[in-house]
Amino acid sequence: MVLQAEILREQNQLDTAQHLVEEGIVLCKQTQSVISLFYLLCGYAVLLRVCLSRGELETSQAALEQFEQLSRSMEQHLAFYQRAFFMTIDQVRLWLACGELDRAIQWAEMLDLTEQYGTPFAREREEVARVRVLLAKHQPALALQRLEPVLQRATAGQRWGHVIEIRLLQTLAHQMLQQETQALSILSEVIRMAQPEGYIRSFVDEGASMESLLSKLREQERKHGPTPYLDTLLAAFPQQNKRRKCRPKQTRQLPREMLRR
DSSP: OHHHHHHHHHTTOHHHHHHHHHHHHHHHTTOOSHHHHHHHHHHHHHHHHHHHHHTOHHHHHHHHHHHHHHHTTSOHHHHHHHIIIIIHHHHHHHHHHTTOHHHHHHHHHHHHHSOOOSOHHHHHHHHHHHHHHHHHTTOHHHHHHHHHHHHHHHHHTTOHHHHHHHHHHHHHHHHHTTOHHHHHHHHHHHHHHHGGGTOOHHHHTTOHHHHHHHHHHHHHHGGGSOOHHHHHHHHHHHHHHHHHHHOTTOOOOOOHHHHOO
């Protein structure tokens, strides 16, 4: 249920995804085992992503706090893997969404000051998170420089979801540099990669800049015929904007049964 919720979130079925992951979390709490704890961590990580997509920032923060609390009670190598896979980037995304750029910058600076541990995969995720901070600081050239080796590693590992994310960040960096031709060329490649699996939130969660690029790409592509996938992606943006406007100060908390260990 937890993993299905992540798929539904990516397909922009946010209400169903949130219901499913919350139910999955409650079920995980009914079993005392290492594997149930592992999936419980996954559950809070997916819940954070769903709530970020919905613009429910306080609920996202509550899910993050539950993840942190639970991770302290499990074997550190497993907790480290879970954090690398789910939380490294999403925590930075949450900070940036909350306007806590200084906090994100401080986190990125600490990476440069501390000795690097963990797996190449974990460092790859840290680099992508760092690039998000660079883009928020309007340093697109440096962001592109750091993304290239990360893209090579993700491609070699056939982590296509990560490749899509990295390529989308490249398009945003090129847009910042006013290199629209390069941005649209990369975005066109990403569209061909993402369309078979129906990716939506990976695009929509990048915000208005991505919407503008997708709109320009659709203008180009319509010269050659219908663009149903681009139409689907662009139709999702007004829903997001409307949702955020309806919830400017989200105060929803996690259900009580989800806070019990």
